[in-house]
Each structure stands twice: as C-alpha cells, then as structure tokens.
Amino acid sequence: AIAKMYTSKKQWKEALSFVNKGLSLEKERSWPNQSSFELSGMKRELLNKLGHKDEALLTAWTDFKKAPSEYSYKELMKYTPKKEAKEWHNKAIIEAKKHSLPDFIKLCTITKEWDILAEHILQVSHHDLESISHYTNEEPAKKLSKTYPIAAAKLYRALGIRILNSKKSKYYQYAIDHFQKAKDLYQKSHLEEEWI
Secondary structure, eight states, X not given: OHHHHHHHTTOHHHHHHHHHHHHHHHHHOOOTTXXXXXXXXXXXXXXXXXXXXXXXXXXXXXXXHHSOOXXXXXXXXXXXXXXXXXXXXXXXXXXXXXXXXXXXXXHHHHHTOHHHHHHHHHHSOXXXXXXXXXHHHHHXXXXXXXXXXXXXXXXXXXXXHHHHHHTOGGGHHHHHHHHHHHHHXXXXXXXXXXXX
C-alpha cells in the first residue's frame, strides 16, 4: 500500500524500496488473506521506470521459470525488447515444456505453436492427457484437426475418456462426439489400428 502511494506520486525509488521490503518480509512471514502476489509485478514496473529494463526482464524470466503459464508468459513478453521477442519466446516454450502439461498446452494455444504442441502431444501418454480439463484441450483439438490430425485425435480420445471416467451420464453424448471425431481423424490418416 505504501509502495502504491509513492508510485502515485511518481517517487519510483521510494516505492521500489517498500516493494523490496515487502518481498523480503514475505519470506519470513505467512500472511493469509494478505497476499503479496502483486509485489513482483510492481517491482518489474518500477525497475522499468527507473531504467533497469534488463533487471525487470530477468525477474520476469525468473518468475516464468518458477511457474510457466500464459500469465507469466505475457508478463515476460511485456518486458522483452521487440528485437529479442522471438528469442525469448523460444526460450519460454522450451522451458514450459519441462513443467505442467496443461500450462504448456495453454501456452502453445495462445501463441499458436501448433507444430511444437502436436509433437509433444504425440509423446505424452494417454493417461496424462485424460487428466486435463476440457477447457484446456478442446480448442487445441479443433485447431490441430486439419494439419495435425493424429495429435488432434489423441486429444479428442482423451476428452471422451475423461467424461467416461467422471461417470456423469448427462455428458455421455459429448463423449460420443469426441470419440467420433477421434475415429474419423484416425481413419482419415489411415491409422485405424490406433482407434481399435
């Protein structure tokens, strides 16, 4: 709150000192219902305003590596110089692949990295895909259907199995639709044995 007050008065150095104080206290104390999640973003903004653009980018990269997601990716790219955007984007995709599969799928979806996503989907197990929400898998399944039908079929299969595993009969029609799409894509690719 004090850092925000200084920020509103454009007193960047003073604001940054209170942000740093908050971040150091966070390590020592547990503040339920008083999260300091905003402090990292504030620190980057203040570093940027003070001309420490490289340091702002480095903290964004550090936070991204801790938890790669579409949100930390957007924060990273916000501080990336335009001429280095492609390089940092590629680094982010490689790093994200090492972490959460759902977050990697979301990240590839928002960045339209369909070839990288398709390749990765073909490498992961059916079981891993079945544990992922339809909110994450439906859009990439549609987008991959034309160019990467086998990867799309694998996602549709996982969507159907997830519904069956949940044992919610009111959604079984959706499961049938997903299975039909998976079957059609496998047949179109002359890989009927994958369906069977």
